[in-house]
Amino acid sequence: MVFFIEDAVPRLCEQLCFPFYAITRELQARYRPLLEPLGLAHRLHLGLELDLEQAGVRYQKTGVEVDDQLRTSNPRISAAGDVIGQAQFTHAADHHARLVLRNALFPVPGGRVSTLVIPRVTYTQPEVAAVGIPAIEASKDPTLRVYTVAVGDTDRARTEGETEGYAKVIVDKKGHIRGASIVAEDAGDLLAPLTLAITHKLTMGQLASTIVPYPTRGEVVSRLASAWNCG
């Protein structure tokens, strides 16, 4: 997705609720030569034919080059989503788009792509979900500790016979969660509270004092907090 900031702002204001469709047909037609190669990363080779260089937009094989606020090398053009060659998920593209709009309309500090916490889910059976730093990185850092519980430890999982899988958190010395991964049925859903915790820098202590309804699979987060409490 690409926004042409100067011309698009009034129209974007009208359409803030629908950031994915914020470029009008008229604008698309006008800028078609530039939009085409930016639509999909694998079509970037077309950039040569379409004079991206002339527009001052630098790109590599991996995607359009952007700064931490998703501005391309032409500061009037921003790029978001798969085309920048970073996290290639629908929810990442959605947040990139919000960030571009926020930076365009309300240029206050803070809207940076490097601060986004983007969860990753692979929809296998069982699902594999992760957020933050991977456990393998934690093993290289002696200040981090990893806590693992079996998802089957919850009564809900037992009664439903879905006892396969585990949940893992990586915690720093101050109790902040730096990463989490879950392999289980509905792991992507179970990851949501841990993503919230990482995004808002909650501690394991705060998770431990949060009451989770019984019997739900969500109790796995309480089990992780108990594991942390027990050291």
Ligand SMILES: Cc1cc2nc3c(=O)[nH]c(=O)nc-3n(C[C@H](O)[C@H](O)[C@H](O)COP(=O)(O)OP(=O)(O)OC[C@H]3O[C@@H](n4cnc5c(N)ncnc54)[C@H](O)[C@@H]3O)c2cc1C
């Ligand atoms: C098979 C598959 C499964 C996926 N499953 C998931 C999933 O489960 N969860 C998840 O989060 N992500 C998933 N993804 C990734 C997700 O689809 C992308 O990360 C997301 O769509 C990126 O959004 P985008 O707006 O950057 O790009 P896109 O959604 O690709 O949008 C680009 C748009 O530009 C248009 N376009 C392209 N070229 C031109 C042109 N020349 N002129 C005009 N328009 C053009 C395209 O038609 C398209 O509408 C999956 C991807 C694939 C391929």
